[in-house]
Amino acid sequence: MKAVEKTAVLTSGTVPKESLEILQKYKGGKGALIPALQELQANFGYLPEPVLEEVAKHLNLPLSKVYGVATFYAQFHLSPRGLYVIRLCTGTACHVRGSGAIMQKIRSELGLKPGETTADGRFTLEPVACLGACGQAPVMMVNDDTHGRLTPEMALSVLESYK
Amino acid sequence: MLYRNHILISSHTADAAAIKERFERELAARKLSGAVKVISSPDLIDDSEETLVVVYPEGTFYRGVKADDVPHIVEEHLIKGRFVKELLRCEYDDSTVPSLDRLDFFRKQQRLVLRRCGSIDPEDINDYIRTDGYQALAKVLTAMTPAEVIAEVKKAGLRGRGGAGFLTGLKWEFCAREPEKVKYLICNADEGDPGAFMDRSLLEGDPHSIIEGMTIAAYAIGASQGYIYIRAEYPLAVRRLKNAIAQAEEYGLLGENIFGSGFSFKLLIKEGAGAFVCGEETALMASIEGNRGMPRPRPPFPAQKGLWGKPTNINNVETYSNVPLILLKGADFYSSIGTEKSKGTKVFALAGRIKNTGLVEVPMGITLREIIEDIGGGVQDNRKFKAVQIGGPSGGCLPRSHLDLPVDYDSLSQAGAIMGSGGLVVMDETTCIVDVAKFFLKFTTAESCGKCVPCREGTTRMLEILEAITRGQATLHDLEVLERLARVCKNTALCGLGQTAPNPVLSTLRYFREEYEEHILQHKCRAGVCSDLIQYQIVAERCVGCQACVRVCPTGAIRGEKKAPHKIEVLDCIKCGACMEKCRFDAIIRS
Ligand SMILES: Cc1cc2nc3c(=O)[nH]c(=O)nc-3n(C[C@H](O)[C@H](O)[C@H](O)COP(=O)(O)O)c2cc1C
Ligand code: SF4
Ligand code: FES
Numbered sequence: 001m002k003a004v005e006k007t008a009v010l011t012s013g014t015v016p017k018e019s020l021e022i023l024q025k026y027k028g029g030k031g032a033l034i035p036a037l038q039e040l041q042a043n044f045g046y047l048p049e050p051v052l053e054e055v056a057k058h059l060n061l062p063l064s065k066v067y068g069v070a071t072f073y074a075q076f077h078l079s080p081r082g083l084y085v086i087r088l089c090t091g092t093a094c095h096v097r098g099s100g101a102i103m104q105k106i107r108s109e110l111g112l113k114p115g116e117t118t119a120d121g122r123f124t125l126e127p128v129a130c131l132g133a134c135g136q137a138p139v140m141m142v143n144d145d146t147h148g149r150l151t152p153e154m155a156l157s158v159l160e161s162y163k
Numbered sequence: 164m165l166y167r168n169h170i171l172i173s174s175h176t177a178d179a180a181a182i183k184e185r186f187e188r189e190l191a192a193r194k195l196s197g198a199v200k201v202i203s204s205p206d207l208i209d210d211s212e213e214t215l216v217v218v219y220p221e222g223t224f225y226r227g228v229k230a231d232d233v234p235h236i237v238e239e240h241l242i243k244g245r246f247v248k249e250l251l252r253c254e255y256d257d258s259t260v261p262s263l264d265r266l267d268f269f270r271k272q273q274r275l276v277l278r279r280c281g282s283i284d285p286e287d288i289n290d291y292i293r294t295d296g297y298q299a300l301a302k303v304l305t306a307m308t309p310a311e312v313i314a315e316v317k318k319a320g321l322r323g324r325g326g327a328g329f330l331t332g333l334k335w336e337f338c339a340r341e342p343e344k345v346k347y348l349i350c351n352a353d354e355g356d357p358g359a360f361m362d363r364s365l366l367e368g369d370p371h372s373i374i375e376g377m378t379i380a381a382y383a384i385g386a387s388q389g390y391i392y393i394r395a396e397y398p399l400a401v402r403r404l405k406n407a408i409a410q411a412e413e414y415g416l417l418g419e420n421i422f423g424s425g426f427s428f429k430l431l432i433k434e435g436a437g438a439f440v441c442g443e444e445t446a447l448m449a450s451i452e453g454n455r456g457m458p459r460p461r462p463p464f465p466a467q468k469g470l471w472g473k474p475t476n477i478n479n480v481e482t483y484s485n486v487p488l489i490l491l492k493g494a495d496f497y498s499s500i501g502t503e504k505s506k507g508t509k510v511f512a513l514a515g516r517i518k519n520t521g522l523v524e525v526p527m528g529i530t531l532r533e534i535i536e537d538i539g540g541g542v543q544d545n546r547k548f549k550a551v552q553i554g555g556p557s558g559g560c561l562p563r564s565h566l567d568l569p570v571d572y573d574s575l576s577q578a579g580a581i582m583g584s585g586g587l588v589v590m591d592e593t594t595c596i597v598d599v600a601k602f603f604l605k606f607t608t609a610e611s612c613g614k615c616v617p618c619r620e621g622t623t624r625m626l627e628i629l630e631a632i633t634r635g636q637a638t639l640h641d642l643e644v645l646e647r648l649a650r651v652c653k654n655t656a657l658c659g660l661g662q663t664a665p666n667p668v669l670s671t672l673r674y675f676r677e678e679y680e681e682h683i684l685q686h687k688c689r690a691g692v693c694s695d696l697i698q699y700q701i702v703a704e705r706c707v708g709c710q711a712c713v714r715v716c717p718t719g720a721i722r723g724e725k726k727a728p729h730k731i732e733v734l735d736c737i738k739c740g741a742c743m744e745k746c747r748f749d750a751i752i753r754s
Contacts, residue, residue, distance in 0.1 A: 030471070031452045031453040032453060033454075035433075035434075037436075038395075038436065068455055069453070069454065073437050074438060075395055075435075089357075091357025091358050092357045092358030092515070092588045092602070092603075093357070093514035094357075095602055097515070097516065101739070104739055108717050129439070130357035130358060130359070131396060132360040134358050134360055134586075135360075135513075135520040135521050
């Protein structure tokens with residue numbers, strides 16, 4: 001299923017069968033909450049509310065705890081994200097090599113604040129602290145592709161290629 | 164199988180795959196596939212856009228290699244045993260073998276922990292075994308008692324590489340002493356410091372050394388279950404670890420009854436979910452248990468009550484990587500390297516405004532100057548060195564006057580920095596010191612878990628003051644408040660995050676106070692970074708009216724007639740600097 005189709009299923013308010021199957025695996029396991037949320041998110045692109053309710057039921061946890069964990073970690077998202085997630089590094093090495101200017105450029109070009117998604121659902125802008133590729137600073141990842149040694153102009157042309 | 168040569172391809176360029184494939188094809192055509200092994204590893208040295216090819220065992224270094232050079236290298240070097248002079252990285256006269264060790268970048272390094280990174284295939288356990296891998300484990304399990312292992316590690320003087328620098332052998336002893344039957348062992352691979360990537364390179368380049376180190380530690384403390392808690396941002400490292408664990412299990416080096424010794428050890432990978440504070444040991448364990456990663460007070464220490472309430476030993480990736488080496492070569496060999504109180508080597512991630520970036524491994528006690536100037540090649544673009552940040556957001560910023568400081572745990576902490584995990588970010592005069600302090604505080608403020616007041620409120624208040632300073636809206640009184648807040652946070656916060664978050668502020672105040680005062684009193688940012696304190700202007704005599712700047716200005720702030728001098732409308736200017744970059748006549752200045 002494509003991410004977009006999945007979103008359509010989920011906004012209808014029903015819980016897809018897939019999520020129930022995933023949850024079966026984690027029932028009764030020690031420390032299962034985080035891996036379960038990780039797998040569900042990998043599958044749906046984000047964690048919709050009805051899915052969180054199912055998680056609470058299946059793992060026998062209060063919903064408040066599930067929600068608490070899902071909002072504590074930066075990796076989990078409670079709303080749908082863009083087809084392409086731009087993870088711009090704002091870590092130390094990238095900062096001193098000019099990631100700030102790239103951030104400004106992308107923000108003004110796409111009209112996005114950090115954490116937001118474009119209206120057409122294409123891009124989500126997500127600043128991260130260090131991608132572990134500091135030698136190539138400044139660095140940005142678009143989904144799983146890493147792009148290094150960027151200038152603001154190069155960053156834009158990289159994004160062009162995902163349009 | 165034994166190989167005659169290894170060929171390593173180090174590249175960030177797109178043609179790396181093509182070069183590798185070409186090597187394999189050329190080797191096959193000459194029936195050399197079984198004798199020469201080709202490996203790709205992006206991280207050997209990354210100062211270059213070009214593809215580097217290293218031929219082992221000689222360590223000959225070819226640069227700027229293109230796919231079409233491959234037949235030539237195979238023919239000349241591998242078959243005829245002659246170097247391909249045109250592609251050699253260093254100068255060569257007939258009497259010397261051109262090799263990696265002759266490059267400045269490598270000469271002052273002492274690669275012990277990293278010795279395999281880039282020269283073996285991390286996805287093949289045989290490569291690890293061939294380079295003495297799992298020998299230390301065999302020795303430990305067949306000829307040593309747990310107490311002897313601990314004594315050896317203590318004698319070696321190994322200290323934790325994850326931050327605090329606690330003596331590893333002593334930590335193991337505390338855990339081993341607990342009477343509880345079930346114990347756990349954890350490897351901290353959360354590596355959250357922005358600007359650091361040593362652990363990632365070890366996990367990707369030599370995963371078995373971590374597994375071997377952990378298994379030895381597990382034997383020493385009596386644990387039969389281990390976890391590697393790894394950052395989710397490192398997908399390749401996760402894949403290689405999983406692969407390494409599976410191979411070790413298959414070879415009987417992990418799992419039940421290892422080497423027939425009766426000792427069993429199982430290893431699981433736990434992927435983090437993106438929270439810096441989870442690198443703190445008690446938060447990390449909370450996270451493995453499936454909770455929010457929030458620290459708790461110590462004592463009880465993990466060695467007494469750790470994961471699921473059981474005695475637990477937790478060490479950093481690099482710490483475990485050192486362990487097989489110590490047991491194989493002996494404590495005396497190990498403790499001969501380094502200084503009196505800091506033994507062995509340390510891996511640093513050199514980054515920032517420096518010529519050679521990448522991972523370096525140096526003996527403890529080397530000076531900062533040697534690392535930055537000799538290995539790193541000095542500051543980029545012939546600019547002037549200003550400061551170096553050691554230890555990430557918990558570390559400190561040291562000035563030029565400290566360049567001759569020996570790098571060891573105690574000297575660094577005396578100077579107001581920490582060894583930390585080993586991030587080393589070099590800054591030049593285009594970096595604003597107040598901006599750097601603000602940058603780190605922004606990070607720690609965002610990552611504070613919010614459990615205790617000094618850190619949750621203190622970091623936010625400090626950040627507000629720093630923001631006011633960089634906007635030119637602060638007073639000298641604010642500077643005093645900032646200093647006091649920093650001390651209170653340092654002394655009263657619950658965990659290491661809050662206790663060290665003020666370090667960048669305190670160290671920059673200690674060494675660069677005049678720059679803070681300049682921002683406050685003269686509303687001046689000498690590096691030209693704090694945008695509220697700078698203005699862009701057009702020098703009328705130099706402007707030819709080409710309108711290149713008009714086209715790049717995102718707010719339409721530049722006005723004027725074609726072929727006549729232009730002007731920047733101050734109120735519309737957002738100080739992005741795009742015009743200055745574009746102008747070919749140096750007509751735009753920043754003041
Ligand atoms: C906020 C915070 C983040 C930390 N992050 C890490 C980390 O990413 N990796 C690590 O090994 N230790 C980290 N530590 C240190 C650990 O708490 C712990 O001291 C270390 O893993 C012990 O291993 P060692 O004795 O081998 O150094 C962090 C500590 C704090 C307070
Ligand atoms: S010092 Fe900060 S990160 Fe640590 S427990 Fe307190 S609020 Fe949380
Ligand atoms: S600081 Fe950007 S990749 Fe590390």
